[in-house]
Amino acid sequence: MNRPSNATVNVPARLGVGPMSKNAVDAALEVAYRHRRPLMLIPSRRQVEAEAQGGGYVEGWDTAAFAGYVRDRDPEGLILLCRDHGGPYQNPREKQQRYGLSEAMKSAAQSYEEDIRQGFDLLHVDTSVDLEGVATLEAAIDRAVELYARAVEFARSVGAEPQFEIGFEDQGSDTNDPAEFEAQVGTALERLRAAGLPDPTFIVAQTATKVLETENVGALTVAPFAVSSTIRELAAITRRNGIALKAHNCDYLSREQLAYLSRAGVDALNVAPEFGVVESRAFVALLRELGLNVQLERFLALAYESRSWQKWMHADTRAGDTGRAMIAGHYVFATDAFRDLKEAARVRAEQRGIDLDGRLRGAVASAIEHYALALPDHHSSSPALAASA
Known part of the structure; x- marks a missing residue:
């Protein structure tokens, strides 16, 4: 199953920007064109959602309105539209109305279908949430494979080829255990490949980054050397499979802390509430x-x-x-x-x-630049950063 350790990884962009408002979207466009580098816009289902699923809180945009707004202002295609935290129970009404699992899965699949219709470039399959609390790892992987397959089947039916991002658990303040992470990655990829599905572009790992209030409380901020050592192991695991490593919840990090992540092998990261x-x-x-x-x-x-x-x-x-x-x-x-x-x-x-x-x-825009300029331009298919760290 594993590929050579020097396998190249596809990194379409290094920074995911939460579209918290129209001004945030416009700022991302401004930064992308000012510095001539691609950025990902990463709306959650709360922020931007299919009209049939109730739309989102950002500008009242549904998926079509959001995609149309961005595409009309992005003639060179520097902005990638990326669904963040797609999956069951990620739309608040699925919990508020206490959807059963089958109903929540159907709602999530329909949300992905609208993303695909509107030309989204990347879909994050996040099945870590359950109606009550957090899904077990086994349940999360089962649901991820099912939704992934539905999305791929629909995409092929309309001639689309979105990329994918997967993760296995809700974000915590510490890193994954490398041995456990390797087993999780192996199980997920084996299941996807057995079903004839394409590999994901990104795998999300626990990178000791977590946001509370207006600070990052992850272990990276207090033990960067230890965290960096573990992240190198996590990056090596994804790289052996030719897949890029993604970090979430990277808000409120300093240039120095971002450099630790980048040098340790994190290929891309997300920032939103900040x-x-x-x-x-x-x-x-x-x-x-x-x-x-x-x-x-x-x-x-x-x-x-x-x-x-x-x-x-x-x-x-x-x-x-x-x-x-x-x-x-x-x-x-x-x-x-x-x-x-x-x-x-x-x-x-x-x-x-x-x-x-x-x-x-x-x-x-200044806040986005803080992150964009801290990350070397590394968006083409090339060896992962950790190979040179």
């Missing part, structure tokens, strides 16, 4: 600059009352109401209440000669 927080902070700063205290209080209350900050908090959090509102700000950008207060801010900003969305977009 870009929403950056835009919220920039909006709050602008409201203060413009003296719009009423709009400021309304925004903070709207974000706080959404309760969307809850899943990001430390168990013993000391964050105040404003800090929680900053974490949840981007979840309310598409609401009518936010649009009304933003319009008031836009009018005042124009009176001062300020381009409101230009200011917000610039803040997010």
Whole structure:
């Protein structure tokens, strides 16, 4: 099953950007064209979803609207559309309405089908979630193979060839055990290959990167040398199979910490919630600059009352109401209440000669560049970075 250890890997892009808002999408396009390098946009099913599955919270976009918006602004194809965390129970209504497994699998398959219709380049098959808690590894692999096969069959029927990304478990703060990871990879690839399915482009590993509140709490931030040593072993496992290694939850990492990941063999990484927080902070700063205290209080209350900050908090959090509102700000950008207060801010900003969305977009673009420029351009098929580390 294994391929030679010097096998090349396909790395279509090194950075996955969470499309937390229209400004975040525009910022990603700006960075991609400014630096002439591909970027991945990685909407979750919460953020952008098929119309039949209820759409998403980002701009109210369904999959077709999102894909159309990006493609219309990307004449050279520098942006890859990539589904992040596809799979059963990844759409909130599947849990809210307590879908049975068969119904949740059908919903996930239909979501992938719409991604494929709209020309998505890569599909992340994440079956780690169950109706109650986390799926067992055996169940996760069974479901992943089934969904993968459905997606490939549908793609072939419409003449499409999306790439795939797989993982086996919910992200934690430590690394995988290399021996266990090798067994997981071996089992998953054996099952996929026995079914005549193409290999994935990326395998997601636990790389000691995890986000809580507005910091990375993974072990990478406290034990980088030990973590790097383990990641090299994980990268060697994926490389033996000609597959690239992907890290998730890489928000709030420094250039130095990103360099540890890159040198250890991480081929690509995802960053998402940080870009929403950056835009919220920039909006709050602008409201203060413009003296719009009423709009400021309304925004903070709207974000706080959404309760969307809850899943990001430390168990013993000391964050105040404003800090929680900053974490949840981007979840309310598409609401009518936010649009009304933003319009008031836009009018005042124009009176001062300020381009409101230009200011917000610039803040997010700077945050994206922090990651894009920390990763050497490595998007063509070539030996994995760890081979030269």
